[in-house]
Structures are given as structure tokens and as C-alpha cells.
Amino acid sequence: MDSYATHFFILSHFIALEVQTISEYFINEQIRDKEVRLIGADGEQLGIMSAREALAKAQEADMDLIKIAPTAKPPVCKIADYGKFRYEALRKAKEAKKNQKITEIKELRLSPNIDENDLNTKANQARKFLQHGDKVKVTLKFRGREMAHMNLGREILDSFAAKLEDVAVIEKAAKLEGRNMIMFLSEKK
Numbered sequence: 001m002d003s004y005a006t007h008f009f010i011l012s013h014f015i016a017l018e019v020q021t022i023s024e025y026f027i028n029e030q031i032r033d034k035e036v037r038l039i040g041a042d043g044e045q046l047g048i049m050s051a052r053e054a055l056a057k058a059q060e061a062d063m064d065l066i067k068i069a070p071t072a073k074p075p076v077c078k079i080a081d082y083g084k085f086r087y088e089a090l091r092k093a094k095e096a097k098k099n100q101k102i103t104e105i106k107e108l109r110l111s112p113n114i115d116e117n118d119l120n121t122k123a124n125q126a127r128k129f130l131q132h133g134d135k136v137k138v139t140l141k142f143r144g145r146e147m148a149h150m151n152l153g154r155e156i157l158d159s160f161a162a163k164l165e166d167v168a169v170i171e172k173a174a175k176l177e178g179r180n181m182i183m184f185l186s187e188k189k
Helices: 003-023 051-060 082-098 117-131 144-163
Strands: 035-039 043-049 064-069 074-080 105-110 135-141 169-176 178-186
Touching: 003 074, 035 051, 043 051, 051 064, 051 074, 074 082, 082 135, 082 144, 105 117, 105 144, 117 144, 117 169, 117 178, 135 144, 135 169, 144 178
Parallel strands: 035 074, 105 135
Antiparallel strands: 035 043, 064 074, 135 178, 169 178
16 A cells, blocks of 8 residues: 555544544533533432533443533533443334334326226225325326316315225325326325
């Protein structure tokens, strides 16, 4: 490795380490505030004190001083084992992510001259999407001279919504956007 590559390699690792410490919590000597509100290892409030005093108390307890609320006035620090604290925070975040429900928007496209049987097929498809917990975007596309018969498009969308009224609620009524008429349906609660 030549000199330039070595310096770049070292510099890139230093920058990566710097970013990693910024994104995580500040601990021990990284805390440079004048005053902090201190929380003990077992959760009791120890009051407002200088960062040095707080660090001394943490070292006395053979634990780390972690800044948990940097935007508070004064910042809130806690005495805890940093490894255990990070593990608990990651576990809580993972648990919250697991309990999150993701709703997708499924789109169905119709045309103004759709036949009744095709409309029923699309309605059954929408019913499956709604029962699965997804939202449905119904798009009716007008081409050429079909733009002269917008009222037919609105009637088709109303008929479509009527077929699904037992499982769906109109979230956003039919609205014309350019050459498309769009309506949103969501599951009835």
C-alpha cells in the first residue's frame, strides 16, 4: 500500500468511528455539559449536578454515565452499564418494529366501458385486498372521446363502492385528476 492509500484508509476508518459515536448515546468523558440531571442505577432522581460530579458517582458505582436526553434543559444522564443499556434499547426498538402494522395501497384500474362481469371480478379482487388489511386505490382512466362522458365514470365508481359497502368505506371520494378519476377505499372497522 502506498502512502496516499494508507492515509485514506486510516482517515476513512476514523470518520466511520466518529459517525458511529455521534449517532449513539454520549457516554462518560464525551459528556461536556456544565450541569446534568442525574438518574441513579436503580431509577431514583439524584438531582442536578456538574458533569464531573456525575461521572465521579458513576465511576464510584463501577458503571457508565450515559446521556439519555440531550435536548432537555439540563440534559438528563443515567448511571448504567452501557452494554446492557444498548442491548435493552435495541430490544425495545425491535419489539416496537415487530408490533407495527404495515398497510399497503393496492391499485385497481378500470375503464369507462367496463362490463358488469368484469366489474364484479375487480370488486372481488378489491374485497380480498381489503380483508387482508390493505387500502385500495381505484383508478378509472379516460381515453380520447371518453372524456366527454365523465358522469358515466362517476356512476361506475359509485357502483363499485356499492358492491363493497359491506367491507369497505370510501376514504377519499371519486375525484378527477387529469384523465384519471381516483377513489380510495379502506377496510370497514
